[in-house]
Amino acid sequence: MSESYLTRIGGLIRDARRHKAMTQAELAELLGTSQGAVTRIEAGKQNLSLDMLAKIGDALDSEFVSVGHSGPQHLRIVGGKQLSGSIDVKTSKNAAVALLCGSLLNRGRTTLRSLARIEEVNRILEVLSSIGVRTRWLPDSNDLEIIPPAQLHLEDIDVAAARRTRTVIMFLGPLLHEHPNFQLPYAGGCDLGTRTVEPHLAALRHFGLEVTATHGFYEARSDRSVNPSRAIVLTERGDTVTENVLMAAARHDGRTVIRNASPNYMVQDLCFFLEKLGVRIEGIGSTTLVVHGRSQIDVDVDYSPSEDPIEAMSLLAAAVVTDSRITIRRVPIEFLEIELATLEEMGMKYDLSSEYTSANGKTRLVDLTTIPGPLRAPTDKIHPMPFPGLNIDNLPFFALIGAVAEGSTMIHDWVYENRAIYLTELTKVGARVQLLDPHRVMIEGPTRWRAAEVVCPPALRPGVVVLLAMLAAPGTSVLRNVYVINRGYEDLAERLNALGATIEVFRDI
Ligand SMILES: CC(=O)N[C@H]1[C@@H](OP(=O)(O)OP(=O)(O)OC[C@H]2O[C@@H](n3ccc(=O)[nH]c3=O)[C@H](O)[C@@H]2O)O[C@H](CO)[C@@H](O)[C@@H]1O
Numbered sequence: 001m002s003e004s005y006l007t008r009i010g011g012l013i014r015d016a017r018r019h020k021a022m023t024q025a026e027l028a029e030l031l032g033t034s035q036g037a038v039t040r041i042e043a044g045k046q047n048l049s050l051d052m053l054a055k056i057g058d059a060l061d062s063e064f065v066s067v068g069h070s071g072p073q074h075l076r077i078v079g080g081k082q083l084s085g086s087i088d089v090k091t092s093k094n095a096a097v098a099l100l101c102g103s104l105l106n107r108g109r110t111t112l113r114s115l116a117r118i119e120e121v122n123r124i125l126e127v128l129s130s131i132g133v134r135t136r137w138l139p140d141s142n143d144l145e146i147i148p149p150a151q152l153h154l155e156d157i158d159v160a161a162a163r164r165t166r167t168v169i170m171f172l173g174p175l176l177h178e179h180p181n182f183q184l185p186y187a188g189g190c191d192l193g194t195r196t197v198e199p200h201l202a203a204l205r206h207f208g209l210e211v212t213a214t215h216g217f218y219e220a221r222s223d224r225s226v227n228p229s230r231a232i233v234l235t236e237r238g239d240t241v242t243e244n245v246l247m248a249a250a251r252h253d254g255r256t257v258i259r260n261a262s263p264n265y266m267v268q269d270l271c272f273f274l275e276k277l278g279v280r281i282e283g284i285g286s287t288t289l290v291v292h293g294r295s296q297i298d299v300d301v302d303y304s305p306s307e308d309p310i311e312a313m314s315l316l317a318a319a320v321v322t323d324s325r326i327t328i329r330r331v332p333i334e335f336l337e338i339e340l341a342t343l344e345e346m347g348m349k350y351d352l353s354s355e356y357t358s359a360n361g362k363t364r365l366v367d368l369t370t371i372p373g374p375l376r377a378p379t380d381k382i383h384p385m386p387f388p389g390l391n392i393d394n395l396p397f398f399a400l401i402g403a404v405a406e407g408s409t410m411i412h413d414w415v416y417e418n419r420a421i422y423l424t425e426l427t428k429v430g431a432r433v434q435l436l437d438p439h440r441v442m443i444e445g446p447t448r449w450r451a452a453e454v455v456c457p458p459a460l461r462p463g464v465v466v467l468l469a470m471l472a473a474p475g476t477s478v479l480r481n482v483y484v485i486n487r488g489y490e491d492l493a494e495r496l497n498a499l500g501a502t503i504e505v506f507r508d509i
């Protein structure tokens with residue numbers, strides 16, 4: 001291997017080790033080598049065998065060099081160009097996974113229309129198929145047909161696929177009625193620090209579910225004689241916990257009241273789907289839901305989830321960072337209002353079309369055209385709140401936009417322990433981002449972007465933010481190992497290329 005190649009790989013190894021908050025000594029122990037050897041590897045001063053590269057890849061959950069087609073995917077971006085044209089927002093990841101779990105409530109055939117074909121969906125499909133559910137993409141479409149078996153084989157669950165998503169936790173609500181005892185692997189997903197499961201367990205206890213955690217699995221036991229006797233008050237207004245309770249309530253032949261429910265977009269989609277299954281729900285879009293469930297659900301149902309507000313925000317950020325005029329079609333406006341109000345305060349101008357309705361017949365959509373122009377930092381910090389606040393998943397895009405704006409932008413992520421930290425990756429492409437503490441970053445704009453080679457941080461939105469910054473940076477950048485981006489976005493590179501970006505998808509060797 002040439003010296004410069006070794007230096008590049010060494011830098012990537014160092015970055016991946018730091019992502020995992022691992023010391024050189026800890027990595028050395030995992031590799032069965034000395035700390036000095038790790039120092040040399042990271043400095044590009046040690047020849048590396050393929051065997052050693054594979055070991056390092058295993059230790060850091062990040063492959064650096066691979067042979068064959070199944071290795072990690074990387075992106076090569078030639079940046080510094082403006083974008084133009086129109087792009088459609090696809091349907092949301094978060095509704096897709098909720099609906100896939102929701103399909104377990106139904107003995108009949110469920111067809112989900114225009115589903116996002118993303119890695120997160122693929123993992124849940126692997127899990128569903130491992131327990132006996134038949135799923136197939138209908139020809140030449142993104143429509144998915146789901147047919148349940150007479151009996152689920154929960155003991156055969158694909159543990160590896162389940163562990164790669166967090167959303168498998170949403171199997172608890174749909175399964176507890178028919179399965180007195182079952183095991184689920186611990187939920188995985190983006191590495192954002194500890195994410196709570198306790199609110200799920202506390203809420204589902206009202207349906208007789210008791211869960212104990214043992215050696216990497218949740219052991220679930222449900223007592224069918226227990227039913228909610230009073231309102232279920234959620235201790236936090238989480239999206240997936242609300243969905244879990246909704247799904248448990250859907251099969252409870254009676255009335256369930258859920259308070260402090262999340263009214264967010266994916267919850268609304270799940271409610272509209274449950275209504276199509278014959279479940280009556282009062283208060284959709286509010287924080288109190290009253291669910292009139294059914295003991296059996298056996299219908300052939302067809303549902304189209306709505307467009308992804310986080311993808312819409314990502315595309316908006318792409319336009320801002322590249323100073324471009326583009327039209328983003330099918331924006332679910334109700335779920336982007338605070339974001340747009342904040343951008344307006346920063347000086348952003350845009351045009352909106354009149355409203356039309358999503359294929360679910362409910363969600364209001366608009367086409368949004370960005371108008372390039374200078375931005376200024378907001379006067380106050382930017383922080384998320386449960387809907388109808390600024391969406392936590394949109395927060396990273398404000399770090400990117402802050403880097404373009406004149407002045408200091410403070411981003412306060414009070415929710416996730418690790419996500420704000422990943423925003424410091426933007427320094428590699430020239431941004432001035434200072435981590436004040438694990439929850440707050442200060443960004444000084446505007447930025448002179450520069451091309452770089454970066455390992456994708458292990459979190460979806462920060463990963464996309466780095467990619468978008470690379471679109472703005474003149475020269476050629478490389479973003480390595482973009483699985484997390486593919487977890488939530490369908491064909492993002494190809495679709496940005498249709499707007500005039502130059503992004504090449506490649507794998508090693
Ligand atoms: C599949 C899916 O839909 N995923 C979304 C869902 O994940 P999900 O519903 O799994 O979110 P979590 O339960 O992890 O909640 C996120 C974090 O917010 C905290 N919290 C949440 C609500 C609250 O009122 N108080 C509070 O402190 C939780 O303790 C947790 O640390 O919601 C997250 C927060 O909107 C989004 O980032 C995810 O994209």
Ligand SMILES: C=C(OP(=O)(O)O)C(=O)O
Pocket residue numbers: 166189190192393460461488
């Ligand atoms: C954190 C996210 O989602 P998940 O719950 O799938 O990890 C996200 O969508 O940014």
